[in-house]
Amino acid sequence: MEYREFSAKNVDDAITEACEALMVTSDRLDYEVVSNGSSGFLGIASKPAVIKARIKDENAQAEEVKVEEKKEEKKEVKKEVKAETKVEVKEEVKSEPKAASNVNGDELVAKANAFLADVFGAMKMEVNLNTKFNPEDNILSVELSGDEMGVLIGKRGQTLDSLQYLISLVVNRDTQDYIHVKVDTENYRERRKATLENLAKNISYKVRKTRQSVALEPMNPYERRIIHSALQNDRYVTTHSEGDEPFRRVVVTLKK
Template sequence: MKHQEIYGRTVEEAISSALEKLKVSREELEIDVISEGSHGIFGLGAEEACITVAFKENCAPKAVLCAEDAITITTEIIQNLVDRMGLDADVEYLPDAMLTEESENESGMVFDILGEDLGLLIGRHGQTLSNFQYLVRILVAQRIKEYLPILVDVNGYRQRRFKALEVLARRTAEQVRIKRVSFTMDPMPAFERRIVHMVLANDPAVTTQSTGIGDDRKVVVVPRDNTTR
């Protein structure tokens, strides 16, 4: 990479911007300060700081894995795991599916495992599926040297569960709004609690909290002007 100019309000801000843009560590770049910038007088005459950056020798970025290759590799890894488990199932990539486990702003790659008698792969409250998904993410990251926000589903289980939890969360919020009394929901795994928190995040009448330890952790829906009781 040739030297590239990066600007910021300060030198450190410009460096941070360069690291974020190039997805590298500070140790991988040669950084030269061209201008430290100026605050000016009462905001007049202010100038941004300017730096130039270039990759150090032997630190050039690796080729970015194309989406098609990532899909192929992930599908292959999931299918291999399913086959080793002795399950008769196929793996399908869902380009337009909705993520249910990640933050509301995160996009990702969704794969659905399709077949008969796959309840064992889902497990109680989807816990086995969550563990399976974690394993898939590790294996894919080891293979391509990059983290991907992969979601693994089984026969659309997560999508149906998301819809059911969304309905439950909104009904619970409505009861809390009417009765002005906090309500503690049944224990849920982490990804289901996140769904409830996400669904009710912008509700003007209620807020949500988590309480409990381990498998007994629950979501409490609370009137916004009340304390939990």
């Protein structure tokens, strides 16, 4: 199978696009990164990430499975050997302490807050920050509040997404473990999710009634996944994505 080109805001989203288009899970995807893209400033003059992808060759995938099985067998043998050793020298064996995380949560919070302070200072906006780091999930959460949150949300959350992406670049610059960043304000993410799920149900009803396909407005990969997920178990309709970023959209069609 020949490689196909996919583009999105970042490499992870491009991989998601490829998985959707080829209808496979990420473990069955063979891909190469053509370009990591660039963010610009708050989404201005940004360049999308580009990958070339195809479905993995079945023979190659079978070989990978065999390799993984052999690794698992070796692990099981090692476990058995360790278990026997513990029985023989029970009093001398001591459990090794769990390795401490290399991520400095306080430093990440300080980096994110300093960056946002500069951004909002340049925008002449007063914004309150509530930044927290969860070391168990490696998630940095930033909650914004103030009088002008509509400006920061932007059209369909685009400005909020741009801020989230820029903060991710800042905090992941010198870290070994990847830090996931979530930026929200006034519970926008959850409200938007509920709106899209309700939209999906209404569109499903419209397609069933008119028996004609409906194309939704262009959405980012995250919002398209919400629509796909909301209708994946629908008895009457199915969904797929069409078009190129940033104009890619979900199309809802009647099942045959």
